[in-house]
Amino acid sequence: MVSRKRLLALISTVVLSTILFMSCSESTKSTNKSNKIKIGVTQIAEHPALDASRKGFVDALASKGFNDGKNLEIDYQNAQGEIATAQTIAQNFVSQKKDMIFAIATPSAQAAFNSTKNIPILITAVTDPLKAGLVKDLSKTETNIAGTSDAAPIEKQLNLLKTLVPNAKNVGVLYNTSEANSEIQVAQVKEIGKKLGLEIVIAGVTNVNEIPQAFSSISGKIDAMYTITDNTIVSGMPILATKAIEKKIPIIGAEEGQINGGGLATEGIDYYKLGFQTGLMAVDVLNGKNIKDMPIETLKETQLVINEDTAKKLNIAIPDELKSKAKIVKGGN
Known part of the structure; x- marks a missing residue:
């Protein structure tokens, strides 16, 4: 027969092993989750041009191996034309510690920039980022913003x-x-x-x-x-x-x-192509390029x-x- 002292020792060992196993499992889950790059997408309104630019952005990321649900976690929010809502969305992205913000259209870009000077912000469908107060120079932004302008011909x-x-x-x-x-x-x-x-x-x-x-x-x-x-x-x-x-x-x-x-x-211009171009710029940032050294680009075609x-x-x-x-x-x- 096993002595009471030995039985208690065996029970303690089993319990400790179970706790350690569960802790390791939770740690692994947490690590796996944190390995996903979190991108907040803020869009001022829903219409075909802006929707196309968003799709182009996501497709460009996927073309370089960054896929939503796998190594990316994309959080899409639409302000439904309300500037106050765009500001709330941007502030929430900052408090949620997103790794990157993709801002579609000038009001969303301004709201994001007003909310953070640290998180990289990729913009598109912004006609004049300079006059909008988003960048200091179009060829080298010197801020936490880069991306594309939709300045029409x-x-x-x-x-x-x-x-x-x-x-x-x-x-x-x-x-x-x-x-x-x-x-x-x-x-x-x-x-x-x-x-x-x-x-x-x-x-x-x-x-x-x-x-x-x-x-x-x-x-x-x-x-x-x-x-x-x-x-x-x-x-x-x-x-x-x-x-x-x-x-x-x-x-x-x-x-x-x-x-x-x-x-x-x-x-x-083709807004899908504009968004795709912005997505490729986002890939550069994710791969370590300094966003402050990047330009604001336009689509020539x-x-x-x-x-x-x-x-x-x-x-x-x-x-x-x-x-x-x-x-x-x-x-x-």
Whole structure:
């Protein structure tokens, strides 16, 4: 028979071994979890251009072996157009100690930058990071930010407007008065429009619901419209396009999503490619590159996109020369 003293010793050994085993298991789980790189994605609003840039970013990471659910933990948050919500999202990412923040559009980028100067922030769909106060230099940011600008080729797009609507003299522009990104673009459109002999008629909104009224206020004064990369206006593009078509007013957009939403045409950038380019920059940061030494990049390639259904509704004949090199889309309104 085993003595009581020996029995107690055996029980103690078993209990100790079990505790050590459980501790090791928990430690392993914790280590495995901490090995995942945590990336917080903050997006100001949901619309095709910004969604495409997010997909491009994630795909670029995956192309280099960084996969969500494996060695990455991506936390996607959408502010639904609310700047205060974007600020809360950014602050939460900081308190959650994310390893990187991917900020889509100017308000989200500004909210992230205001919340941390330590966590690397990759940005995209920001028209002018310098004027937005995000970087000190476009060629070497000297801050915890790098990424891509979606600055539209405005002059090329207004020339497209003159080609498709040759009699246009007055061009309407709607914008969100609270977006710094939009104010910058409106100033650029006015300057370039003047050079091209176009009078720019502007109207401001603060949310999507104000778009119909703002459009009505200028519709009798304009021959065509140009839509900038304003997140509020882009979100309300189906509404705006329907109203414009009713009044036989063609819309030239700053990017393809606006044309899919019912605009007539654009010579714009591909937001998926822009996001992919940003994702490759994120890979460089994850591999040890100093973000302060990185530039703000732009996408040089543009794509001509024409909405054939919209052209028919507006009775606009697309020149064969343009049609032969364009991406033709349909629907949207």
